[in-house]
Amino acid sequence: MFSTNNGNALVRAYCDSCKTCATKFLNATQWDSVQKCKNTGASLDTIDEGEADFKAKTGIIQTSSENIFYYSNDRLLHGYIVFMGKYATKTIDAHLIAIRDFERFSKGVAFKQITPQLVAQYREDLIQRGSEVGEDAIGNSAIRHRASQLRLFLTWLLKQKGYRSLDQTLPEYLDLPKAQMAKVKPAKEKVYPTLSEAEEMLRSMPKATQLDRRQRSVFACAFLTGLRANALAGLRHRDVDLHKSIFVQDGTNGRAKNGKSYRGRFFPVPEIFLSVFTEWVNEMETFGANRDDAVFPTKQSLIQNRSPGVQPRKPFEPLKGADVVRQAFAVASKNTKDSYHPHSARHCLAALGFEKCRSEKEVKAWSQCLGHEDIKITLRHYGQLKEETRFEVMEGIEMNRGETDDEKDLLLKFALHELHASDPGYEKAKALYNTRIGRPGDR
Structure with missing residues (x-):
């Protein structure tokens, strides 16, 4: 440029x-x-x-680029892209960025000549860039992702014909040393609104024009369903049941992460979120929208179908990408101190779940409605507590050591002699009972 x-x-x-x-x-x-x-x-x-x-x-005259490009491995990389076909395009792009970054570091070395020393040097370069300041600096998360993505590629590479003679330990040279990673600047704290802040943001959004109302509905739907930006952009009327409060992420349309399909239930958020979304769905139905039409159509589709009842009506086409979803959050964040993005809705909902769920069963249900098959994903990556919140929670624990509903059930069963010494939870129930009667050390 x-x-x-x-x-x-x-x-x-x-x-x-x-x-x-x-x-x-x-x-x-x-x-x-x-x-x-x-x-x-x-x-x-x-x-x-x-x-x-x-x-x-x-142009018709050959010119030289300021950047240096390497082409020797492109045919092989095409095969890797085919192998990665089960992943979303964005995921494939991230893996290719990591591989190209390795090519840049190695000055375009042919992959048949990769050595453990070269991979180890690249690992050290990644860690070094994590400690720098400037355009080349990368964060803790980027380092871990690049190492993991390149490791997956090398694992695949070692199985390809003509590359099996490479050192089979190559992927292991991308293991990141904990001591050095501890010195790398930590990832930025994930910023997300509280549910009450999100409600206030929704109320402040303009609604004079149809595009304004589309933006409000996009924002509301993000908190109702917890869907990612691309999944929201591709949502169709058949994917939403307002009467049963159920939504579907359709992995067959290419908009869902890793092509995942699942059914979820609306999250228990303030009534205004459901009201705004319902009003938009009803508005679209007055323009003839049916189950196969997009919930959030393109601007062109809205213009083409501006007159209700006009036939033949053209289909309401879904958004090409997630930019309209990002714009909706930008508008909602206009008067806030932080600028929120679509994924912040998922962090907000995860934090809400940690607050509301009182049993492992409830956490699992909540997690699956976020599209997570494993609770650990929700616990590790979402709804991280802000520092002030952490301190408030710790103070609350110190002041109020009351049992959860599950613990109260255990106490009751123990008191009624319904638990046998071999039953799961017996020892915990006994410890809770002894704490309750003032004998915490008696096991």
């Missing part, structure tokens, strides 16, 4: 085959779109609701 005197940006892209380049002059808004693609791994057509208003100018 090059800046020009009038404030525009000149961007170039190079053809891998003929080495000629395409150039575009972009204004500030267009450049923001390109940056968004670069940061999210999306293509321009997935974030743009309309037609692009600028065209490429294809």
Whole structure:
């Protein structure tokens, strides 16, 4: 990218085959779109609701790029992409970024020449970049992901014909030493609103136009269902049952993470979230929307079907990407101190679950409605407590040591002699009983 005197940006892209380049002059808004693609791994057509208003100018003279590209391993990488077909495009892109980063470090070495020493040097380079400040710096999470992604690739590589003679311990050289990783700057604290803050944000969102109401409904639906941004963007009327408070993530439409399908129930959030979403669904039905139509149509679809009852009606097409969902959260965050993104709704719901659920069974149900097959995923990655909240919880524990409902049930069974010494939970019930009667040390 090059800046020009009038404030525009000149961007170039190079053809891998003929080495000629395409150039575009972009204004500030267009450049923001390109940056968004670069940061999210999306293509321009997935974030743009309309037609692009600028065209490429294809060059006919060979020029050299400021960046260095390596092509020797591309045929092999194509095979890896085919192997990774079960994953979402975004996941595949993340793995390719890690592999290309390794290529950059090794200056395009052919994968047949990879050595344990080279992999170990790359591991040290990753850790070193975690301690730096500037454009090349990467965080703790990025280091772990890159190492894990490259490890998976090397494991696959060692099974390919012509590569089985490589050192079979290559993936193990990507194990990260705990002592050194402890010195790497920690990942940023995940910022998310409380449920009451989210309610206030929803109330403050504009609703004068149809696009405003679409944004409000997108925001409300995120907290009702906990769906990820791409899944929200691809939601259809058949995926939602307002009467039973049930939703479906349809993994067959290519919008769900890792193609996962599951049924969930609306989360117990304030009534306004369901009310806003229901009003939007009803509004869409007055324009003839049926079960196969998108819940959140594109701007063009809304314009085409603006007059209720007009036949033949064109289908309400789903959003191309998640940009409208991100915009909805940006609008909702306009008057807040923090800028929230769509995934913050899932963190908020996870934190709410930790607060409301009183048994492992309830936590599991809550976790599965978030699309997590394993409770550990919810516990490890979602709803992390803020520092002030942690201190409040610890103070509350110190002041109130009351038992949970499950513990009270155990106490009652123990007192009524319904537990045998060999039953699961007997020892815990006995300890609770002795604590209750003032004999905590008596086992």
